[in-house]
Amino acid sequence: MTASHGAMRRRAGAARTDATEVAPAAGFGAAAAPSVSPASDMPFVLVGAGETLVAGGALSSVAEGPEPLGARVRQLLAEGEGPDLVVGALPFGAPAPAHLYRPAKLSRHPGRGGFAAAVPSPRRAESVRPVRWQVTPEPTLAAYQAAVAAALTRMSQGGEGLRKIVLSRSLKIIADRLIDATALLRALAQDESVTAFCVPLPSTGAPRALVGATPELLVSRRGARVTSHPLAGSSRRAREAGADHAAAQALIGSEKDRREHREVVAAILDQLAPHCTDLAVPGEPELTSTASMWHLGTPITGRLRDASLSALDLALLLHPTPAVCGTPRGAAARAIAELEGYERGFYAGAVGWCEASGDGDWHVAIRCAELSGREARLYAGAGIVAGSDPAAEGEETSAKFAALLTALGIDENGIPVAEDRA
Ligand SMILES: C=C(O[C@H]1C=CC=C(C(=O)O)[C@@H]1O)C(=O)O
Numbered sequence: 001m002t003a004s005h006g007a008m009r010r011r012a013g014a015a016r017t018d019a020t021e022v023a024p025a026a027g028f029g030a031a032a033a034p035s036v037s038p039a040s041d042m043p044f045v046l047v048g049a050g051e052t053l054v055a056g057g058a059l060s061s062v063a064e065g066p067e068p069l070g071a072r073v074r075q076l077l078a079e080g081e082g083p084d085l086v087v088g089a090l091p092f093g094a095p096a097p098a099h100l101y102r103p104a105k106l107s108r109h110p111g112r113g114g115f116a117a118a119v120p121s122p123r124r125a126e127s128v129r130p131v132r133w134q135v136t137p138e139p140t141l142a143a144y145q146a147a148v149a150a151a152l153t154r155m156s157q158g159g160e161g162l163r164k165i166v167l168s169r170s171l172k173i174i175a176d177r178l179i180d181a182t183a184l185l186r187a188l189a190q191d192e193s194v195t196a197f198c199v200p201l202p203s204t205g206a207p208r209a210l211v212g213a214t215p216e217l218l219v220s221r222r223g224a225r226v227t228s229h230p231l232a233g234s235s236r237r238a239r240e241a242g243a244d245h246a247a248a249q250a251l252i253g254s255e256k257d258r259r260e261h262r263e264v265v266a267a268i269l270d271q272l273a274p275h276c277t278d279l280a281v282p283g284e285p286e287l288t289s290t291a292s293m294w295h296l297g298t299p300i301t302g303r304l305r306d307a308s309l310s311a312l313d314l315a316l317l318l319h320p321t322p323a324v325c326g327t328p329r330g331a332a333a334r335a336i337a338e339l340e341g342y343e344r345g346f347y348a349g350a351v352g353w354c355e356a357s358g359d360g361d362w363h364v365a366i367r368c369a370e371l372s373g374r375e376a377r378l379y380a381g382a383g384i385v386a387g388s389d390p391a392a393e394g395e396e397t398s399a400k401f402a403a404l405l406t407a408l409g410i411d412e413n414g415i416p417v418a419e420d421r422a
Pocket of ligand 1: 324
């Protein structure tokens with residue numbers, strides 16, 4: 001690689017200067033795995049139903065520039081050496097730049113079974129696990145509920161035609177020891193209904209990584225076949241079977257949740273229709289579940305008219321869907337910026353990969369945390385439509401935090417939870 005490769009630039013902060021110098025990430029195939037894997041040592045990992053993808057090191061990042069992101073990625077993949085794909089994350093929205101790079105090493109393993117081989121257990125993890133945790137809601141639950149009420153007022157006033165606004169809140173977590181990114185990823189990957197992910201993030205300070213377990217597929221492309229599996233409409237699962245069944249039935253029968261869900265399906269169909277033939281979508285949403293949540297989901301399939309549209313092009317077309325933003329998109333994004341009062345960064349963006357062939361997978365970056373040393377920032381959001389109740393939406397975000405908190409071994413107050421609950 002030379003300076004003449006206009007589309008390439010070294011990954012920010014990467015001390016490595018050439019592909020041959022990129023060592024296997026510590027804790028991932030290295031002979032002596034450390035007891036704790038800080039965010040800095042993590043490769044890009046996706047553990048999904050179809051396969052486990054592990055991409056270590058970074059050869060070159062997609063350059064910033066005036067050309068569309070898809071074109072810059074194509075240029076990067078046409079030049080130089082290395083695996084024929086980019087991996088990384090798309091932010092929720094501007095002004096944050098996308099974080100896409102060509103890894104130095106790639107291994108793919110069928111199903112989730114490859115996870116153990118690709119990502120060995122850190123040794124002595126138990127002995128170094130944090131014991132004290134401080135959890136601070138930012139904003140407070142009360143402030144979040146007030147923001148939901150304000151969103152409802154905006155929608156009822158009919159301004160900008162707003163029909164849906166997805167509002168999130170965050171938890172700031174500080175542990176007394178380094179938070180082990182490998183252990184967190186491993187715990188999250190145990191839920192077979194989600195795609196667990198770890199994306200090392202660029203940083204000018206302490207190393208950072210986005211770690212999560214998303215149930216939502218933004219878009220996947222294999223040849224001409226396109227699939228998407230939007231989710232919207234949620235309910236906390238119950239431990240007792242009868243109550244769990246009742247929660248699911250209440251969700252599928254909820255007019256408010258079906259309306260919230262329809263906004264997402266309609267937006268995705270609108271975006272895909274000009275680019276696809278054979279678009280197929282069930283008339284009714286389906287119940288889908290993770291270990292902790294029920295959701296309404298709709299599988300959508302189609303065939304690409306134009307084979308030059310890559311999985312990344314499709315992700316950029318669809319993102320942000322009303323599952324994380326709202327409708328109309330522009331007005332909802334403005335309302336979110338005003339009512340949430342913080343930058344989402346990569347939360348509610350997308351994580352995934354795209355090959356030079358155009359095939360790839362992009363997952364909605366929800367149920368995730370940004371890790372950095374002893375700190376984590378968790379995010380959870382809920383779709384607000386007419387008829388939403390601020391207290392219920394606050395409880396829904398608590399339910400959505402449960403996946404990450406349980407994997408960390410704590411509750412929303414930072415109290416360690418018993419092993420059988422963790
Ligand atoms: C925005 C989130 O969830 C989205 C995905 C599924 C269901 C959702 C809901 O019911 O509100 C959200 O649209 C999140 O988990 O932070």
